[in-house]
Amino acid sequence: MQQIEVFEGKLTTRSRMRKFGVLLTGPGILWLLVFLLIPTIFLMVLAFAERGSYGSIHWTFSLLNLKRLLGFSTFGWSPDNLLILWRSVKIASFTTVLCIFFGLPMAFWIANHGKSMRAFLFALIMVPSCTNLVIRTAAWMILLGPDMFPASIARFLGLIAEGESLYPGSFAVYVGMVSSMLPFAVLPLYTSVERLDWGIVEAARDLYAGPIRTFTHGILSQMMPGIIASVILTLVPSFGMYVISDLLGGSKYMLIGNLIQQQFGSASDWPFGAMLGVVLILSSVISLVIFQRVGGKNFV
Amino acid sequence: MSKRKLPLFVAVLSFIGFALLYLPMFLVVEQSFNSSKHGQSWAGFTLDWYAGLFDNAMVQTTTINTVVLAVVSTLVATLLGTLLAIGIHRTPWGKKMRYFYDMSINVPVVTPDILMAIALAVVFALFRSWTSIFEPGMLTMIIAHVTLEISFVVLVVQSRLSSIGKEQIEAARDLYASTAGAWCRVILPQLSTAIISGALLAFTLSLDDFILSFFTSGPESQTLPLYIYGSLKRGISPQIHALSTIIFSLTLFVMLLLVLKGIRKERKLAKSK
Numbered sequence: 001m002q003q004i005e006v007f008e009g010k011l012t013t014r015s016r017m018r019k020f021g022v023l024l025t026g027p028g029i030l031w032l033l034v035f036l037l038i039p040t041i042f043l044m045v046l047a048f049a050e051r052g053s054y055g056s057i058h059w060t061f062s063l064l065n066l067k068r069l070l071g072f073s074t075f076g077w078s079p080d081n082l083l084i085l086w087r088s089v090k091i092a093s094f095t096t097v098l099c100i101f102f103g104l105p106m107a108f109w110i111a112n113h114g115k116s117m118r119a120f121l122f123a124l125i126m127v128p129s130c131t132n133l134v135i136r137t138a139a140w141m142i143l144l145g146p147d148m149f150p151a152s153i154a155r156f157l158g159l160i161a162e163g164e165s166l167y168p169g170s171f172a173v174y175v176g177m178v179s180s181m182l183p184f185a186v187l188p189l190y191t192s193v194e195r196l197d198w199g200i201v202e203a204a205r206d207l208y209a210g211p212i213r214t215f216t217h218g219i220l221s222q223m224m225p226g227i228i229a230s231v232i233l234t235l236v237p238s239f240g241m242y243v244i245s246d247l248l249g250g251s252k253y254m255l256i257g258n259l260i261q262q263q264f265g266s267a268s269d270w271p272f273g274a275m276l277g278v279v280l281i282l283s284s285v286i287s288l289v290i291f292q293r294v295g296g297k298n299f300v
Numbered sequence: 301m302s303k304r305k306l307p308l309f310v311a312v313l314s315f316i317g318f319a320l321l322y323l324p325m326f327l328v329v330e331q332s333f334n335s336s337k338h339g340q341s342w343a344g345f346t347l348d349w350y351a352g353l354f355d356n357a358m359v360q361t362t363t364i365n366t367v368v369l370a371v372v373s374t375l376v377a378t379l380l381g382t383l384l385a386i387g388i389h390r391t392p393w394g395k396k397m398r399y400f401y402d403m404s405i406n407v408p409v410v411t412p413d414i415l416m417a418i419a420l421a422v423v424f425a426l427f428r429s430w431t432s433i434f435e436p437g438m439l440t441m442i443i444a445h446v447t448l449e450i451s452f453v454v455l456v457v458q459s460r461l462s463s464i465g466k467e468q469i470e471a472a473r474d475l476y477a478s479t480a481g482a483w484c485r486v487i488l489p490q491l492s493t494a495i496i497s498g499a500l501l502a503f504t505l506s507l508d509d510f511i512l513s514f515f516t517s518g519p520e521s522q523t524l525p526l527y528i529y530g531s532l533k534r535g536i537s538p539q540i541h542a543l544s545t546i547i548f549s550l551t552l553f554v555m556l557l558l559v560l561k562g563i564r565k566e567r568k569l570a571k572s573k
Contacts, residue, residue: 018392021388131551132528288410
């Protein structure tokens with residue numbers, strides 16, 4: 001006999017509530033299972049298959065793609081793929097640091113306005129994202145060109161030589177990355193600034209903590225889940241980014257995203273592309289585990 | 301948080317941050333009124349690019365495709381996401397189920413777009429060996445966009461649900477409302493703003509997406525971003541900038557409207573107090 005309990009003021013049993021809950025969550029969960037979980041598992045299987053001639057797939061278990069990822073090929077070892085991986089990690093990490101660097105002050109600055117102004121400024125953060133990434137990145141291609149003001153300023157400061165421009169290259173990639181990732185960094189930071197308990201900050205001041213100690217111990221420690229969420233929301237997407245590096249980095253600028261795109265495009269080597277995808281899966285799983293360790297619950 | 305005195309550098313860094321977000325937008329708007337075609341310098345004001353939009357069939361079809369994709373995927377994702385959030389919130393799940401749901405919602409958020417895109421491209425190819433409805437086209441694109449959007453809708457709706465709490469529904473039940481009645485007349489009206497912001501977020505994600513569309517589109521379902529990406533090598537036509545300016549102004553307008561509505565509501569509340 002099931003125990004009868006009260007839910008929402010109604011006598012019912014736990015299992016009956018759960019049955020109805022399954023009905024409500026079913027469609028959404030089923031969607032995610034069929035179109036996210038199964039595809040991802042399938043991709044992981046594909047990563048251990050082999051590419052046949054003319055881009056077909058040989059369903060044999062092989063570690064060939066893993067070896068290729070690590071740089072071993074029929075012609076001996078080359079560091080190319082590992083260098084691309086390293087560059088992707090480097091760019092994703094720097095982008096994240098820069099996003100937090102600008103995002104933290106923005107979150108505090110926005111939160112320091114009246115209620116309606118705050119809503120407006122927060123909306124302003126999201127508005128540029130409604131214009132497609134490709135269009136915004138293309139705008140940077142023009143903005144960072146030799147005749148525009150950022151280049152003149154850089155030339156005036158002696159950062160670049162006469163006739164050089166800021167695009168294409170690493171600098172342009174960073175600008176494009178930060179510009180497109182910043183909204184997703186600010187989102188969780190802003191929510192955690194709004195939730196700050198300023199009593200703790202005042203207590204720290206009362207106890208003669210200096211401004212830096214007050215900030216690190218009184219404010220940052222409270223914001224940790226928000227900061228981690230913000231780091232993951234910028235780090236993971238920028239690790240897989242390829243449009244920005246493709247457009248702003250120049251022809252020789254390869255990141256793991258570009259490499260994947262190449263395997264599914266011109267190289268038509270799906271199994272190797274899938275193996276590269278597995279690297280991205282690992283990065284997501286690791287960041288999720290870290291996020292749960294620091295006690296975060298949801299990202300937004 | 302009440303007003304506090306912030307150090308000057310906070311304002312300066314915020315300003316740079318906003319500049320990084322808005323410089324490309326300003327350039328797009330400027331170029332849309334610039335009469336020089338490929339010139340980066342100002343050559344005089346014109347509205348030709350806006351007028352030209354009406355004759356450009358390619359821009360028109362791709363725009364329609366983009367909007368259809370965004371609207372349909374947003375509707376599906378909002379429906380599924382809202383049901384999912386409500387189902388997770390009100391059901392007394394055990395610890396394991398709760399963990400399962402938390403994972404299902406948060407995993408898509410940390411999945412890079414390109415991973416989702418290739419995984420879908422691969423299974424669609426597999427599904428095609430059984431049925432032809434997964435030919436690359438609008439349907440596959442909608443599926444991909446919904447998959448991306450669902451969990452963001454759930455996260456937004458869920459956070460509102462947990463701040464509403466369970467007391468209100470119990471109060472409504474005490475006043476002889478049926479469970480369904482209490483949900484429809486007490487909770488859903490309060491939830492509507494969260495559902496709308498979830499939908500707006502989904503819509504934004506769809507408009508901003510390039511990678512998912514790139515891997516799942518077919519020849520008949522070119523969207524604006526794909527068309528622009530394809531024509532980039534020849535330089536962006538100012539018509540595209542004109543179109544982007546229209547979209548940008550529209551979103552700015554809608555956002556302002558929502559913010560103003562919020563302010564009015566607040567004033568009303570303050571008055572009634």
